[in-house]
Amino acid sequence: MPQFDFATFVPQLAWLTAFFAILYFGIVRFTLPKLGRVMTAREDQVTGDIATAERAKAEADNIQAAYDEGIAEARERARATLADSKAQVGRSVEARLAAAGEEVDARLKTAEAALEQARAKAMTSIESIAAEASADIVERFTGKRPTPSVAAKAAKAAVAAH
Template sequence: MPQFDFASFVPQLFWLTAFFAILYFGIVRFTLPKLGRVMTAREDQVTGDIATAESAKAEADGIQAAYDAGIAEARERARATLADSKAEAGRSIETRLAVAGEEVDTRLKAAESALEQARAKAMTSIETIAAEASADIVERFTGKRPTPAAAAKAAKAAIAAH
């Protein structure tokens, strides 16, 4: 193996060092600056993208906060409108109930008055019928008919006792 021949070892070491130096300085001088520019450009692009993403996130958070505030405000307005509608409906119902109550009271008084008149008329009719019936009964038992005034007085007394 020629690599292990000590006579050619020093020239091989020279050429290794020479090629290594040429490759090293070629890479350092030409390739590394290009690679550095590419890495710097990518780093700048990533930093810019991160900054853009952060500003977009901040803007989205602001829009979300404004949306949430708008929703909360709309809910409060809806609640206030609902409360006002309930109060107005309550007042309307109270007004209608008051009118209906007055109408019912008027009708009730009229009905009570009519009922009292009918009761008085019925009591008069009952007293008249009772007076005639008692006069007929007395006439059958005694053979003598009592006067209408006496029969009416007796019927009134009997009705009042019960």
């Protein structure tokens, strides 16, 4: 192998040193500064992006808080509207119930008056029937029929006693 030949070893070492120095200083002088600028630019961009993301997050949090507050206010307004509607419906129902109660009371009074008339008529009818029946009974037992006024008076007294 020619690399291990001592006659060519020193020139190979010199060329190796020369190429190493050219490559090293070429990289250090030209490539590293460009690489440093790219890395600095990327670091600045990432830092700016992080700051922008933090500002956007803070703004989104503010928007979310405002949205939640708006929803809470809307719910409270809806509850208040619902309570007002319930109260209004309750008053309406109470008014209708009062009107219906008055109508029922009027009907009840009319029915009671009609019932009292029917009762009075029935009592009159019962008294006249009782007077005729008692007159018939007295006539069967005694053979003499009492006068209608006496029979009516006796029947009225008997009905009043019960």
